[in-house]
Amino acid sequence: MLVLSVLLLDGLMPRFAVPQAARAGWGLALVLALAMACLPPGSALMAGSPVGPVALLRVDALSLPFVMMLSVAGLASGARGPVLAGAALTVGTGNPVLFCIGAAGLLPLLRAEGAVPRGMVAWGSAGVAVATALLSGSGGWRLIVLPLPALLAASALMGLSLRPLSGARHGAPAGVAHLAGLAVGLCLAVRMLVDWPVEPVGAMWGGGVVVAGLVLALTGCWRARGARDAGRVVAGLLNGWGGMALVLVGLVVTGRADDLPLLALGAFRGLMLLVGGVGLAVLAAILTLAQMAEAAGSLGLARVGGLAALMPKASAMLALALAGVCALPPSGGFAVAWLLVQSLLALPRAEGLAGAMPLLAVLAGVGLVCGLLILAAVRLLACLVLGRPRTPRAAGATDPASGRLAVPAACLGGAVSVVLVPGVWLWLTRGAGWAAAGLKGPIPSGARPDWLALAAPGGGGVLYPAGIVALLALAGALVLALSRLGNTVPSRPAPAWMEGAPPSPPWMPFGEPVAQAGPAQFAGVLAWGMGRRAVSRRIRRVVRWGRDGGRRVSVLMEVGVAWVSRHAMGLVLLWLAVAALLRIWGHSR
Amino acid sequence: MMSWVVIVVAGSALLAVHLVLMVACAPLVRGGLVAGVARVGGGEGLPVLARWRLILSCARRHGVRAAGGVEIVPAMALAVALAACLLVPSFALGLPGAGLSDLLTVAGLLVLARLLPLLAALEPGGARAGLAAAGDTAALVVMQAVFPLTVAAAVMATGHGGIDALLTRLREPDMGSGRVSAMLMALALLLAGPDIGPGDEARAAERMVDLGGRGRAAMELARDLMLMAWITLAGDLAWPGGLAMLQEGGLLPAAMSLPGAIVAWLVRTGVICAGIVVARVVVMGSVRGTRGRLVLALLFATLAVVVLFADQEGV
Known part of the structure; x- marks a missing residue:
């Protein structure tokens, strides 16, 4: 955890150390994680129950796969941004509150890298906070509500959304930040739905x-x-x-x-x-x-x-x-x-055909x-x-x-x-x-x-x-042996058959760029039933209604979040006052 | 008790016989299909051996290639198709490598063998070959929805996803609705897997317009082997009774049962080919290609599960 903290500092302040230090730090983190993974799961380092601040710094077994994966990503890419180190620190902690703070802090960083859609930052932060609050108690109703905010937060971190479009407005080209988001989102889903609930969801x-x-x-x-x-x-x-x-x-x-x-x-x-x-x-x-x-x-599919x-x-x-x-x-x-x-x-499965x-x-x-x-x-x-x-x-x-x-x-x-x-x-x-x-206890051989x-x-x-x-x-x-035994002759290179068209003119040395299969041709078969104009118009109308409604809700949400954050101090004081009044009223009855 | 050396040698010999028979019959099967469709459809008859002649003459020629990768992709496709053929039992169960033969794995290998030639067609950058390959890729990927359904039907009917265990279980006498379910699975696989649709031959010819020599021969043989593997797998599921079983307490099938099993395999293959010819001429001729096949395949795969439950609820 200390190594990862230093890496985070390095990411936040790039002049903190020489560039090679980041790779060395990731290598050290990977070696430490591998060493911890090699220890038997029941050993004192892994399963003990330390108290105080040591408990916060403990990397438990469930964190190790994600820390290893992020360390490999950091080592391979040599990225010095705060995203990877922040993600590794977040998945490394087994404490729900620290995890919540780390995940919520990571969302704007992922948004800056384009790995998370804009509207999902507020939703994801709200989901993380609500899920952590629900985990703090043990009431049965909490487990019924819990998966909803946990799923929302996990999908926000992983950059998942129900938008089928992938234009420049909807997402960025894949980078190491996408992998970091995937690891943190997965870790969050596993922790909140499987590990932390007192009873199974x-x-x-x-x-x-x-x-x-x-x-x-x-x-x-x-x-x-x-x-x-x-x-x-x-x-x-x-x-x-x-x-x-x-x-x-x-x-x-x-x-x-x-x-x-x-x-x-x-x-x-x-x-x-x-x-x-x-x-x-x-x-x-x-x-x-x-x-x-x-x-x-440019790696645009219509250009390379x-x-x-x-x-x-x-x-x-x-x-x-x-x-x-x-x-x-x-x-x-x-x-x-x-x-x-x-x-x-x-x-x-439930009995019968309906269950299948x-x-x-x-x-x-x-x-x-x-x-x-x-x-x-x-x-x-x-x-x-x-x-x-x-x-x-x-x-x-x-x-x-x-x-x-x-x-x-x-x-x-x-x-x-x-x-x-x-x-x-x-x-x-x-x-x-x-x-x-x-x-x-004792692990069965299966x-x-x-x-x-x-x-x-x-x-x-x-x-x-x-x-x-x-x-x-x-x-x-076998194929190689058959080819040798059959004494087959290697082919000679020849220009591709261009349907008898004349050679390309000198100002177009690459041939007609649209005369080969392009990115649009691969989806033709999949648009079944969408070609009829009335149907497609209706579908588009429904999509437009849904999109406009979603946009309005997200604008309202953003306004609400902004208003709450502007008046946070006043709201906390108001909540304290109301709670105190309710308490007094309850005692007086 | 036979020593393990004898078992390994005899098993390998049986595996070699299986592979040689599959390779020998594969071009005959496609040739027979093309000839049958032409004859029943009212066209001129074609010789059944035409495919073998084409493959051999291509292999002997000094071929051309329009792109670098085209030199190795046909060999890779042929290797993948051969590996898939090794996993599909033709006349005997329990041959070496049977532990690897999973329904999902075989389907995946056959899809991979069909995908590699499409990449080879896209490499030179020709318009017609590229368009044919792009259309075929899209048609191939939607069929992926069928394979998990057939695996589900197999596991629900017999409790096994491995082909050998599945076929062994299907031979047992208490498999009433399981056998009907397996026949429906066979139909679903035949509709989803091989390239036997109305325009597939023409598209394959367009894809290979830039290819000649041994690459062309490998690609044609790989296509035929894929069809053979699908037909053999469907035949095994439809009639597992014809397969030679392992001896009681032994690790090899009885030698006396092998000729009968080979004849049964040839009969199954012939019947399925005749069925495909009839379906191509009578039914599929009017259905618009991939969409109709996908719907029918999904329907048969779902029916394979429905039949299981219908029997349970009827009892």
Whole structure:
């Protein structure tokens, strides 16, 4: 915590230390977190109950995965802003009041980086404050109300919203701040819905969180599908995974409420693989995109293209990172989606067909989210890496020096190792998993992570990511051997067939820029039923009404928050006076 | 008790036979489908062996490529399709690698094998190939909604998501509604997975306009293997009784049951091909491509679950 505090100071006052000191500090924080993760969860350092200020500085098991992930992000990016250090300090504390202050303080910083929509800062701060106030007591009604503000605060921190648009007004290109927001939002959701409540939150709310997460994931993926530049596509992908993470949190809540520790543990393992595998792949994509933007200028999807030939190393890195984000085997995204589907199938269901129908709808929604993730990633690859350059600026791009790609490559290597040998990462985060599943005392052998396998919580099967990779390697070797044995001849390069069109004139050396598949072509099939004019007009009208109503409410909210903050002192005095009068009145009766 | 060396050698030999049969039959199946659709639709008959001839002649030629990545992507697609074929049982259960064969994994691998050629089509930057690939990508991703539903139906019917355990359970005599559910699952997978829609052949030809030589051969063989894997998986689900089972207490199927199992697999494949030809000509000819297939696939996958509960509530 002390190291993180110094890093925060460094972020707030950039002249405080030399730039290399920030990376060294993040490295130290990562080493300390790893050392704490290697300790047995029952040791004195981890599970003791210290008193006084030491208790505030204690990093418990549930914080460690998030602190490790943020330390890796800080180490890889070398960012010196206060966002990462503030986020790490926030997730590092297990005290609800300190967490609330940290999360509320982080929201304006995230807004400054563009990771949080403008209207959500006030809503998020209000949500954090109300949820913390609700956690201070133990009344039954508090747990019924609690998930609503907690969900609001978590989605505000993760930058999730129900707006399907992704223009310049709605969000910024993905950066490390988006990852920090995701980590803090997830930690907040897990803490407030699973860890801090004295009694488990009701299973009904678990279902509510699942549905809300699914809707937010669909909206995030829709934003990624329609975004106009590479950074915003990655931000949309991250939002999609944030929604999926909320679905997993909902499953953990249901597992705790119905006293199914293996279901809660399985869903939490999916969450950890999401943070480790997908989070590191997204980090690699963000860092690679920064290198590409340096070399090729604007990364607007209608302006670049053809980087596979110009920047082969960076393009391969981006393709691998995006493969890790998609839910296709053997990537980390697939492992998370597999665990999510198996956890959903392990849910206790109501008897009969009516009990199965909501589950089927959620499963179809999860499948659709996976499909939209693939579509957004393929669209990004097709417009950025494949095809021909669309502008002279993009045509002048060259690969950066190999050393500069070492950091994203290391992040990618970390993501691959987290997925191929999931046992290591799950062993490092085992304490958090047991705490989230509510396992205390002697841990059953079924709750200990396997090195190479991911087991379905309902016993429906086992996934071996390393086995799939070995199988693919075997098939690849077979293809290579067949190619050698068949004595096939390598192809010779030739210009692409341009439908018989004459060569491009000298003033248009890149060909007609609109004569190749662009970003708009990937969404054509998905606009089914929206093409009819009357229907689309009606839908637009409803959307406009909703948007105007939301805008009015948000303006009122902002006015209210501003008025309250202007008259805060007077209101506190008024509240004291009213409370004193009520007390006196009560005593006098 | 057989020693483990014998088991490994015999299992690997059976796996090799399975793979060789799949690779040998895959172009025949697509060739048969194209010829059947042409013949039943009133066109001129095509030879069934035309696909094999095309693949072999492409592999022998000195090909061209319009982009660098096109040299490796066809080989990758072929490798992924081969890996998926290794996981789908054709005539025997319990072969080596069966522990990896999960319904969701196989569907994911087959989607990946279908996605890689689309990237290869987008790389040269040609307009028609790019448009065809973009349309195919969008059509492919909406089908993702079907696969979790089929996994749900499988787990609800049998309690297993792994293909071997699922098929073993389906062979047991008490699986009344489970078998009907599995047949509906097979229909849903056939509608959602393979590229057998009305305009798919033409779009595939457009996507490969810049590709020749061994890359073209690999891409065509990968397409055929994908279709073969989907048809075999659907056939296994529809009629698991034809598969050779493990011996009691042993780790390998009985040698005597293998020829019958291979014949059963060929019969299943032939029947499904005939069904696809009839569906293409009679039903799908008028339905507008992807939307109709998606709705039908979702319907069949949901019905697969409904059938399970209908039986329970009827009893």
